[in-house]
Amino acid sequence: MSGRMHPKTVSSQDRIKGFEPYVSNLDERMALYEAARCLMCYDPPCKSACPTGINIPEFIYRIKTGNHYGSAKVIRESNVFGGECGYVCPVERLCESKCVRNNLNEEPVAISLLQRFAYEKEKPKGLVKFKCAPSNKKKVAIIGAGPASLSAAYELARMGYGVTVCDSNPRPGGLMIYGILPWKAAWSVAESEIDYIKSYGVKVVTKKKITDVKALLKDYDAVFIGTGTTESSRMGIPGEELPGVYLAQDFLFSVAKYLKGEGKAPNLKGKRVAVIGGGDTAIDAACTSVRLGADRVYVVYRRSLTEMPAVPYGKMQAKEEGVEFLLLTSPVRIKGDKKVTSLVCVKMELGAPDESGRRSVKPIKGSEFLLDVDAVIVAVGQRPEEDVLRSFGVKVDKGLIVVNDNFATSIKGVYAGGDAVNGGETVVEAVAEGKKAAAAIDKHLRGGK
Amino acid sequence: MVSKPDITVKFCKLELENPFLLSSAPPTCTGEMIMRAFEEGWAGAVTKTIKPDKTPVYDLDNRFGIMGFEDKQMILFENIEEVTKRPVGTWVKEIKEVKKKFPDKILIGSLMAEPKEEDWEELARTISEAGVDMLELNLGCPHGMPERGMGAFCGQRPDLIDRLTRAAKRTSSVPVMVKLTPNVTDIALMAQSAEKAGADAISAINTVLGLIGINIDTFEPMPTVDGKSTFGGMSGPGVKPIGQRCVAQIAQATNIPVSGIGGVTTWRDAVEYLLVGANNVQVCTAVMWRGYRIVADMIDGLTNYLSDRGFSSVKDIAGKTLPKLTAWGKLNKDYEVVATINKDLCIKCGLCYVACRDGGYQAIKFEQGKAAEVDEEKCDACALCTLICPVPNCTTWKRVKK
Ligand SMILES: Cc1cc2nc3c(=O)[nH]c(=O)nc-3n(C[C@H](O)[C@H](O)[C@H](O)COP(=O)(O)OP(=O)(O)OC[C@H]3O[C@@H](n4cnc5c(N)ncnc54)[C@H](O)[C@@H]3O)c2cc1C
Ligand SMILES: Cc1cc2nc3c(=O)[nH]c(=O)nc-3n(C[C@H](O)[C@H](O)[C@H](O)COP(=O)(O)O)c2cc1C
Ligand code: SF4
Numbered sequence: 001m002s003g004r005m006h007p008k009t010v011s012s013q014d015r016i017k018g019f020e021p022y023v024s025n026l027d028e029r030m031a032l033y034e035a036a037r038c039l040m041c042y043d044p045p046c047k048s049a050c051p052t053g054i055n056i057p058e059f060i061y062r063i064k065t066g067n068h069y070g071s072a073k074v075i076r077e078s079n080v081f082g083g084e085c086g087y088v089c090p091v092e093r094l095c096e097s098k099c100v101r102n103n104l105n106e107e108p109v110a111i112s113l114l115q116r117f118a119y120e121k122e123k124p125k126g127l128v129k130f131k132c133a134p135s136n137k138k139k140v141a142i143i144g145a146g147p148a149s150l151s152a153a154y155e156l157a158r159m160g161y162g163v164t165v166c167d168s169n170p171r172p173g174g175l176m177i178y179g180i181l182p183w184k185a186a187w188s189v190a191e192s193e194i195d196y197i198k199s200y201g202v203k204v205v206t207k208k209k210i211t212d213v214k215a216l217l218k219d220y221d222a223v224f225i226g227t228g229t230t231e232s233s234r235m236g237i238p239g240e241e242l243p244g245v246y247l248a249q250d251f252l253f254s255v256a257k258y259l260k261g262e263g264k265a266p267n268l269k270g271k272r273v274a275v276i277g278g279g280d281t282a283i284d285a286a287c288t289s290v291r292l293g294a295d296r297v298y299v300v301y302r303r304s305l306t307e308m309p310a311v312p313y314g315k316m317q318a319k320e321e322g323v324e325f326l327l328l329t330s331p332v333r334i335k336g337d338k339k340v341t342s343l344v345c346v347k348m349e350l351g352a353p354d355e356s357g358r359r360s361v362k363p364i365k366g367s368e369f370l371l372d373v374d375a376v377i378v379a380v381g382q383r384p385e386e387d388v389l390r391s392f393g394v395k396v397d398k399g400l401i402v403v404n405d406n407f408a409t410s411i412k413g414v415y416a417g418g419d420a421v422n423g424g425e426t427v428v429e430a431v432a433e434g435k436k437a438a439a440a441i442d443k444h445l446r447g448g449k
Numbered sequence: 450m451v452s453k454p455d456i457t458v459k460f461c462k463l464e465l466e467n468p469f470l471l472s473s474a475p476p477t478c479t480g481e482m483i484m485r486a487f488e489e490g491w492a493g494a495v496t497k498t499i500k501p502d503k504t505p506v507y508d509l510d511n512r513f514g515i516m517g518f519e520d521k522q523m524i525l526f527e528n529i530e531e532v533t534k535r536p537v538g539t540w541v542k543e544i545k546e547v548k549k550k551f552p553d554k555i556l557i558g559s560l561m562a563e564p565k566e567e568d569w570e571e572l573a574r575t576i577s578e579a580g581v582d583m584l585e586l587n588l589g590c591p592h593g594m595p596e597r598g599m600g601a602f603c604g605q606r607p608d609l610i611d612r613l614t615r616a617a618k619r620t621s622s623v624p625v626m627v628k629l630t631p632n633v634t635d636i637a638l639m640a641q642s643a644e645k646a647g648a649d650a651i652s653a654i655n656t657v658l659g660l661i662g663i664n665i666d667t668f669e670p671m672p673t674v675d676g677k678s679t680f681g682g683m684s685g686p687g688v689k690p691i692g693q694r695c696v697a698q699i700a701q702a703t704n705i706p707v708s709g710i711g712g713v714t715t716w717r718d719a720v721e722y723l724l725v726g727a728n729n730v731q732v733c734t735a736v737m738w739r740g741y742r743i744v745a746d747m748i749d750g751l752t753n754y755l756s757d758r759g760f761s762s763v764k765d766i767a768g769k770t771l772p773k774l775t776a777w778g779k780l781n782k783d784y785e786v787v788a789t790i791n792k793d794l795c796i797k798c799g800l801c802y803v804a805c806r807d808g809g810y811q812a813i814k815f816e817q818g819k820a821a822e823v824d825e826e827k828c829d830a831c832a833l834c835t836l837i838c839p840v841p842n843c844t845t846w847k848r849v850k851k
Contacts, residue, residue: 067753
């Protein structure tokens with residue numbers, strides 16, 4: 001029995017010249033070997049760790065028997081964005097972290113690589129179609145066209161509802177299309193699944209911002225809100241308004257648009273960039289800066305590497321691409337006259353863990369130092385747009401939409417899910433929430449509670 | 450858009466919802482087990498072999514063994530287990546329960562008795578009247594039972610096959626299938642005896658007699674029962690070539706349907722059996738290893754296989770390979786090819802070189818770091834290099850003129 005398969009990756013020097021995916025897919029032989037590593041566990045922990053509950057051993061077994069289309073069907077049965085998720089899921093903290101091979105002191109089965117393999121085999125034949133209930137004449141409006149919304153739309157369309165999805169962006173897909181850059185997943189993957197969802201009769205209206213939910217309820221029987229977290233948080237330190245300071249999400253949005261030929265990217269050629277934050281968004285912003293030709297890129301994070309929430313894979317990628325980590329470092333103020341010239345930072349020290357187990361930090365007196373930079377990217381969190389939530393009229397707590405176990409908001413017939421509710425998780429979590437909300441909407445409209 | 454082919458089959462007038470049955474073995478030891486299997490999608494099941502209450506049966510502790518590769522990738526399974534100890538009355542009750550809950554699934558009663566016609570008549574009457582759709586006569590078990598004149602003892606004697614089949618046919622109210630042992634010189638002859646005696650179908654194969662391994666530290670043969678062992682019945686992936694050969698021979702020699710058994714693990718194995726003339730397949734070891742759940746992929750995989758190739762029904766592939774199976778003497782001696790090695794794909798491991806040098810015709814040139822090359826003059830096209838090459842499609846055939 002061989003160990004885990006590691007397909008070829010493009011060297012860091014070469015891959016930073018562009019934005020293309022840099023990890024190859026498994027070829028047939030590798031996929032077969034890797035599939036053979038799955039033990040086909042009973043009541044598998046990997047499946048329980050998947051928010052959409054994909055029957056992982058079954059789809060892997062089908063790769064092993066050569067029933068590739070059947071494999072794809074198993075994935076799609078549970079997750080309408082199964083292809084996209086194969087590329088973007090942080091599997092290190094989801095399914096693969098629970099694989100029983102870890103208990104044998106081995107690397108886990110490469111679940112996400114096998115999932116990509118199944119998708120790539122499915123695509124040329126046409127994504128697996130499922131049966132739909134006949135139209136029930138009821139209509140549901142969906143605000144936002146990210147993965148949470150599209151997943152809800154798909155489920156509802158299959159149950160016979162007439163579904164209309166509105167998004168303010170020029171294209172549907174939310175952060176899958178305007179946030180996650182194509183070195184993780186070629187946009188064509190999510191696009192193929194969005195087209196697939198449309199093929200079930202879901203109507204998608206773009207460039208349309210919705211603010212009035214009550215008005216929608218006049219024409220529709222129910223509403224789902226999946227508006228995500230479109231606003232970046234600020235640090236609240238002096239100098240944040242200077243030219244040269246970017247909010248991570250706006251920054252990535254503009255790069256995504258630039259790559260689609262829809263606008264210009266920030267000019268970072270030869271510049272020194274400090275990215276502030278320690279999440280996946282900070283890592284993505286850093287790796288994007290490298291690809292835009294920045295000379296030096298720093299990630300400034302107040303705790304140590306072990307506390308950093310970004311997935312280990314992302315941190316490794318950033319390191320390989322030359323990103324420098326300034327750990328236990330916190331920004332104090334941004335200096336500059338007409339534009340950013342430097343960042344004043346202070347060194348931090350770790351204290352005792354708080355009740356959540358996260359260690360507290362406090363500045364070390366007199367440790368301030370100056371970091372010369374030409375640009376600062378603030379990646380300290382995202383949140384929903386406050387004004388929009390207010391105009392929706394739904395109950396909000398800590399800036400997020402409040403829902404019950406059924407993803408119902410405080411307004412009858414109005415449901416919500418995804419980042420706007422959970423504060424910013426993952427594509428797969430958004431898909432799972434959209435799916436659960438759709439089931440609840442169906443129950444509500446059938447006269448359940 | 451992908452079409453949905455029909456995978457139902459007709460077997461002795463019975464309608465099978467798919468060609469996948471459980472064979473007579475541990476997975477069909479009780480009605481409760483059979484019902485769970487039906488819920489997972491199996492089209493039918495053959496009960497664990499039932500014998501007259503007066504015939505004693507013993508369960509040995511530690512009666513299984515395997516041969517496999519690293520990481521428990523099992524190739525062969527061996528057992529020295531006998532038939533079921535459960536009384537006929539219990540089975541009659543459970544057969545009724547199963548058929549009541551699953552009237553559309555196919556339940557087949559497997560029978561074994563000493564070679565006394567009255568015993569077979571009695572058992573066939575009782576079990577067929579309990580409500581099974583068909584009977585299967587176990588004339589194949591190669592261990593334990595033959596020492597007492599049962600199982601393969603009968604299946605190795607055409608006269609007994611004839612007498613016992615006729616006995617069961619006399620009293621059975623349902624079709625009768627005869628399950629044969631591969632541990633004979635000519636299985637076609639055995640199948641013809643059954644056909645002549647009025648059998649409605651043949652199933653093959655039961656397990657293959659073997660000795661799965663020896664513990665070289667204790668000198669004990671396996672599976673070891675308190676220090677000793679006996680020759681056992683092998684099943685699982687490794688016996689598929691034997692099962693397939695037997696099924697093809699039976700299909701060529703008789704005009705009754707064959708239920709193919711032996712090493713069926715995935716839908717691909719099933720397709721192969723169907724291609725050589727099996728009407729359906731039965732599965733035991735693969736289910737013991739991974740559970741009833743494997744049938745989901747068998748059904749889906751077969752369906753996709755047919756649809757990919759434009760077949761609208763599984764009946765369209767029945768026996769498709771049989772006309773291509775012929776006598777050695779009829780194979781084309783003028784067909785000439787030579788091996789070619791793709792320079793760009795070759796990973797320069799030298800495996801084909803050493804195989805050809807020491808086990809072939811010294812027809813491959815190789816130097817460390819350089820792609821291997823075939824000397825077409827010397828190549829005898831035996832196929833060893835193509836089989837040993839670890840790279841898919843690297844070594845292929847080129848047609849040459851004689
Ligand atoms: C840089 C970055 C990298 C990420 N990388 C990964 C990753 O690798 N893997 C992963 O699983 N997750 C990743 N995520 C997280 C993931 O993208 C989100 O969790 C997921 O997209 C949330 O889905 P959603 O449907 O809730 O919202 P979004 O995807 O944010 O979609 C919301 C949509 O609603 C629209 N909208 C908002 N308000 C309105 C309105 N009033 N009217 C109409 N439309 C509106 C927006 O335009 C947007 O299209 C990343 C996020 C970021 C920012
Ligand atoms: C443990 C074990 C017990 C078996 N018991 C019976 C039996 O009682 N009656 C019978 O006809 N065949 C019996 N068989 C044989 C199987 O039904 C089947 O013919 C054989 O195992 C080959 O199929 P497989 O490779 O799918 O296992 C048994 C096989 C095994 C492994
Ligand atoms: S836990 Fe690992 S080995 Fe077990 S089923 Fe999941 S992927 Fe396979």
